[in-house]
């Protein structure tokens with residue numbers, strides 16, 4: 422894995438790294454939050470795991486990486502970029518409860534509204550169209566960007582090489598570019614613009630297909646966009 426000098430953003434090849442950011446992760450004690458924290462810290466970013474229980478966040482942070490810290494969900498909102506990594510049933514209440522704290526922030530929504538039954542995973546119908554659009558409606562003062570829906574937490578936490586694209590969706594061009602740059606800064610990932618937020622529903626739903634692929638082939642599938 423590439424080593425970064427966190428203070429100056431120069432990698433071990435002497436190249437100037439992408440801009441280093443402070444990143445807060447709401448629901449960061451979960452599998453995806455910890456996996457993203459691990460990889461983002463490795464890329465040199467300053468990462469804070471958030472939780473409803475700051476003690477749980479601090480405990481998770483120490484286990485992930487010594488550079489990662491833990492705090493309450495409210496506190497981690499004061500970051501350059503804030504990742505939303507809570508389960509779909511907790512999405513509306515969590516987002517609505519942090520509206521003021523998230524004002525003016527870029528909010529990265531990774532949430533996949535999925536159900537599971539005896540026939541496997543399936544996409545849930547969402548009134549707003551998608552989790553990302555629901556977040557944007559609840560957070561009119563924030564720039565919501567959808568990303569990281571298809572990256573397996575298991576792969577992120579496993580520490581092996583990554584090789585995947587991150588589909589990035591949003592209506593705020595600057596916020597989208599910042600999230601693409603963030604994905605690009607993580608070794609083995611590439612950020613790819615995939616449309617406006619109104620296209621987030623099918624991207625979130627596609628995760629049900631990837632989970633079905635994983636179950637059939639016993640793997641950790643991801644997405645690669647070809648031809649660009």
Ligand SMILES: NC(=O)c1ccc[n+]([C@@H]2O[C@H](COP(=O)([O-])OP(=O)(O)OC[C@H]3O[C@@H](n4cnc5c(N)ncnc54)[C@H](OP(=O)(O)O)[C@@H]3O)[C@@H](O)[C@H]2O)c1
Nearest residue numbers: 448450451452453472473506507508511532533570573574
């Ligand atoms: N797992 C993956 O591979 C993966 C990949 C891509 C996208 N995603 C999406 O990312 C999101 C997080 O996935 P995950 O697997 O990390 O989920 P998770 O482990 O089930 O939950 C993440 C965290 O959310 C918090 N949380 C749980 N219930 C809550 C509630 N009722 N209200 C507020 N916070 C609650 C918990 O943190 P505290 O108890 O510490 O507050 C928990 O550790 C999901 O929406 C999923 O669709 C997951």
